[in-house]
Amino acid sequence: MKIAIVGTGYVGLVSGACFAEMGVDVTCVDIAEEKIESLKQGIIPIYEPGLKNIVQRNYSAQRLHFTTDLTAVLNGVDIVFIAVGTPSGEDGSADLSYVFRVAETIAENMTKPALIVTKSTVPVGTSHKIKELVSAKLAQRGLSDLEFDVASNPEFLKEGAAVDDFMSPDRVVVGVESERAEKLMARLYRPFMLNNFRVIFMDILSSEMTKYASNAMLATRISFMNDIANLSERVGADVNMVRRGLGSDSRIGRSFLYPGCGYGGSCFPKDIKALIKVAADTGYEMKVLKAVEAVNDAQKTILFQKFSEFFNGEIAGKTVAVWGLSFKPETDDMRDAPSITLINSLLSSGVSVRVYDPAAMKEAAHRFGDAIYYATDIYDAANDADAIIVPTEWKEFRIPNWQILKKIMRSHVVVDGRNIYNRADLESQGFGYKGIGQK
Template identity: 45%
Template sequence: MKIAIIGTGYVGIVSGTCFSEFGHEVVCIDKDAAKVAALCQGQIPIYEPGLADMVAKNMTGGRLHFTTELSEAVPEADAVFIAVGTPSSRRGDGYADLSYLYQAAKDLAPHLTGYTVVVDKSTVPVGTARQVARVISETNPTADFDMASNPEFLREGAAINDFMRPDRVVIGVENEKAATVLREIYNALYLIETPIVITGIETAELIKYAANAFLAVKISFINEMANICEAVGADAIALAKGIGLDGRIGKKFLHPGPGYGGSCFPKDTVALLRTVQEHGVSARIVEAAVEVNAAQKARMVKKIRDALGGSETGLTIGVLGLTFKPETDDMRESPALTILPALIEKGAKVVAHDPQGMREAAKLLPDSVIYVENPYEVCLGADAIILMTEWNQYRALDFKRVLATMNKPVFVDLRNVYEPNKMRAIGFEYHGNGRGHEKR
């Protein structure tokens, strides 16, 4: 089938590339001429394992194209996927900014010729797809189209696998005609018996928010349990294993840490809260998860400060990892953006390393942060090392070498990557997260 993707951000470029891998003819469209020119040369604007190779393969195969012109793709498309950004409003009120989405709808409408399914791929509040349909109809009253919602469930760092072998595909439609088109687009997944959930448009929109909110609640829950573990002398790692083995709970997202971040959980939980408030209902569990997450990041500052003896003033802190999770260059809502400025404000010198995120981090963190190209450089003269993001390359460091170059042997492991007894045996003053049994 012929598919047009509007927007070449994270969702757009991954979706378009994977659809072309399914065998469809895909054209990705973006207003940014420089970005499109770079993509045509095989230069990918994001870091995502495996994506560059798959883009190159499908461009060579003639199935994947990039352009700035809607007229080159929309008129012939069987389906047009809108995958533009829906960031939090600049007003800071938590509402999703839908201006890019509505502009895309207005721009594509004149180019619709023949029956087309217009698919909202962006994460949007309930009711948005119907507003997009209204904009299209007002702009082009003769347009023959159906509106659909097809939310994405892509994890940064694992997006290719998530798209090619997903847990499920959610399709929100109003009639069988539109459903048939989308079934054909996802036929490759039918063949491997991927569950396909076909429902109404509003339900599909809400599924995305509900899924992210539930996972955010799970993260905040285990972080609260970790804090309790520290207070009573229990071990959060063993606790997580003990409850995660219950099939009704599951082990995923039960890893104590400095709080969730990224492009989805912070934005989507707050947007969901605004939606329920508008409709006169409540989501108190989600509200609590958001509050716990903010408090967790602040609590990590105190944890680091306590590990340093009560004050970070005049001390050098080495930081391993800056992105909100491994295998991405995404710094959006990363715990580092809350924790490190608080330490710098009190007089700490911060030296940091991240395999992929330093360029983005430099745009968002205070100018005083020093970035180095090797994790061992972080340790030179450091009064403490903080493990902020659990990149695999940090799991096999030569810790005797690390210890030998540090000023003080303080190691704060916010992700519980390392075994406390082994770290102490090497000579570190090791501080885990939620490991209250260490006090004994």
């Protein structure tokens, strides 16, 4: 089986490499020439555990190919996946211009029957719009008889564990509307079905909706827990204990109940916005999701507030070490990361910022230029600092040498955005400590 995946980002590259690992012949297509050239030389443009090996192995085995020219591969493949970005537009709706541009290129160049599958996260109805667009273009080209299908196959992988998630998914959702499309998708996902992972076939609209509903539910759990954390602080409860008690209920479960400094990343913020907008366009108000978004926006300011409280608001001239910049550990992705809100607030209050992240330094330099200091490790970041603020819980931050930090810091404050430290432990070593949802 031969497939093309258009868009070689976090989703396209991981999907392409993993399908190739299953024996499929995959061509990953992207308009970014630099990216494609790097990949051909074995350089992986993103940080994602396990991805490098699998890309290099399958590229060497000639099951994985890279190109900038979709038209050259289009008519030699059984399935074309669209996996380009769908960022937030100005009004909060998903910007579908990249998706439709790919659909147009397909429609302008296809000469053989095709299955066009949307893997990007797209509002309900988008695959049908792609179908209309392609039909209209084929008619213009005098190819109305050329058969093609559309399908929806949203992606549920998590950055930081993307390869494992793709290879061992909780479920694969496939939206189809023809037997022909269902058969092809079943063939592609057969290795997963053999491994007993659930592949759920449904109609296209429900498939598109399932992706948004899943992200909306996860974001809701996070904002709910952040609300409970903020209340716990005010009434003297410890949210770490509350979370353990709550998550032990099998009806509720433990995942996505960690309070923190807000969700970020390339998916939740934009997908929540898009779903609110889709609903508004139908005249329906998503009240729960509006609250989820408002809680999250407020939560992203909490680290700055806690830091400022330590110094009674007199923070101009202070120096802060920020440990962790990516929106979560094990990725270099900083899109909508809470660290960005924090650093902007610090800078605009006259605070000097020294940052360290195991993977996102290049990305940070791209965003902040010479406005901040880029440290070589956590100790370099903390050198002469008044406070350490932790927006992201990378493993290497968990057990620092507090004695060294005591010596090299100017004042001794820790604001822990992910509750990875123990208050009593830090206070006994002479540090002031504020976590989330604890006294």
